Amino acid sequence: MAHGGTLRLAYRSFAGFDRAFDRQIQAFRESRPGIEIHKQDFDLPELHSLMVSGRGCFSGDWDVFLCVSDWLPALMLERRLQPLNRFLEGTPPSDWPGGWSSSLVGAQRDGEGQIFGMPYHDGPxxxxxxxxxxxxxxxxxxxxxxxxxxxxxxxxxxxxxxxxxxxxxxxxxxxxxxxxxxxxxxxxxxxxxxxxxxxxxxxxxxxxxxxxxxxxxxxxxxxxxxxxxxxxxxxxxxxxxxxxxxxxxxxxxxxxxxxxxxxxxxxxxxxxxxxxxxxxxxxxxxxxxxxxxxxxSVYWLLTIPAGCQDPETAWDFMRFVASPEMDRVTSVEGGIGCRLSTWRDPELQKQFPCYAQIEAAHESAEILPQIPxxxxxxxxxxxxxxxxxxxxxxxxxxxxxxxxxxxxxxxx
CATH class of the missing domain: 3.40.190.10 (Periplasmic binding protein-like II)
Structure with a gap:
């Protein structure tokens, strides 16, 4: 819960996430003095047990949750996450949604048009x-x-x-x-x-x-x-x-x-x-x-749990991380950024040749059925x-x- 300017982030254990979040949190602190972000990683089954089958999204203990798209149908149906529409309409990240592949903006949208997450780390x-x-x-x-x-x-x-x-x-x-x-x-x-x-x-x-x-x-x-x-x-x-x-x-x-x-x-x-x-x-x-x-195609998204008491600050962090500069940080630290500009970056493609394959892979990618x-x-x-x-x-x-x-x- 956000008390005294502190957010808590729950995410999956992965060295690439650790390094990227460390840099992104530090940069956010520099832009928003007084805001602290405490991150905690969990093994995949543990994260699922806490946030999906358990009560972690309602507890108020977590303000930002890195969630895999597979878990979204149940989380959206049970309203375990807060919709982001008001933020996306008022203070969207630059180039939203055209700066992202259409394959990364569908799984987080429910049948009523509510959007529940921002892409953070991509497959395919x-x-x-x-x-x-x-x-x-x-x-x-x-x-x-x-x-x-x-x-x-x-x-x-x-x-x-x-x-x-x-x-x-x-x-x-x-x-x-x-x-x-x-x-x-x-x-x-x-x-x-x-x-x-x-x-x-x-x-x-x-x-x-x-x-x-x-x-x-x-x-x-x-x-x-x-x-x-x-x-x-x-x-x-x-x-x-x-x-x-x-x-x-x-x-x-x-x-x-x-x-x-x-x-x-x-x-x-x-x-x-x-x-x-x-x-x-x-x-x-x-x-x-x-x-x-x-x-x-399965991807990871930053979301705001239903129990978060300071969704505005949580959104500020998510929007900051979704910027072109921070999306690139995700990429150079071992994750895969989600912006088209990141995938097409000549320097990244030279450093990490797998980037040249990502768009083509999306063209042949299947997704799991988005059923509750x-x-x-x-x-x-x-x-x-x-x-x-x-x-x-x-x-x-x-x-x-x-x-x-x-x-x-x-x-x-």
């Missing part, structure tokens, strides 16, 4: 690979001898598997790919959906569940096989969430990874061991007819996927059961 998911390995003439020759085609960034998931096998070398502590399979309701679910969409499958068909069809079964089987049958991932991938997997790739343990574009920045800044060695592109597509290159039960649907899929990864359930049985559970939620 992109494909990243070790160019120093892929472009090594000896590796190229060895790959062609083994597979009878040229080594390149894989265009299909079958090519991805070939390359992953080729570069899996446990004796050198190098693996074909880095995978974030920790059951935290985040990347393990998103990876399944990417595999589903890239094979031409659908999450929902109108109001009916569609993720348990042939494409969905093939998608989940592929993912669990990477871990348990093919063994081409880093050791113990079920212990890695998105942040730790990005750090794993930056340590040079993987030849390939698909993950949030922010981890392309992590790979190209200290203490990464592979600075300047990665290239970036579109994710592979499914091999079958209907397969397509697809990404996933989304948070519960993700929980169901999260548990189901983990059951398969741990050999406790078959793919078909698990997805069929998950589909029945989700359909029950959709008719409530």
């Amino acid at each position: 998911e992109i494909f990243m690979y070790r160019a120093d390995l892929f472009e090594d003439p000896k590796e190229q020759e060895a790959f062609r001898r083994r597979y009878s085609y040229s080594l390149r960034a894989p265009q299909t998931w079958s090519e991805f598997l070939d390359v992953a096998h080729f570069f899996t070398r446990p004796e050198d502590d190098v693996y074909g790919c880095v995978l974030a399979a920790q059951p935290d309701g985040h990347n393990s679910v998103y990876d399944f959906l990417i595999q589903l969409w890239s094979r031409g499958g659908r999450f929902l068909d109108g109001s009916r569940v569609a993720f348990n069809g042939p494409e969905g079964c093939a998608a989940l089987q592929y993912l669990t096989d990477l871990i348990n049958k093919e063994r081409v991932t880093q050791p113990e991938p079920l212990q890695y969430e998105s942040v730790s997997s990005g750090e794993c790739y930056a340590r040079g343990l993987g030849a390939m990874m698909w993950n949030w574009s922010g981890f392309g920045v992590v790979a190209d800044m200290p203490p990464s061991r592979i600075i300047g060695k990665s290239k970036y592109g579109l994710l592979p597509r499914g091999d079958q007819p209907g397969g397509r290159h697809v990404s996933l 039960a989304l948070d519960q649907v993700i929980d169901i899929l999260n548990e189901s996927i983990d059951q398969v990864h741990r050999h406790r359930k078959s793919v078909e049985e698990t997805l069929s059961r998950a589909a029945h559970q989700v359909e029950a939620l959709l008719v409530e």
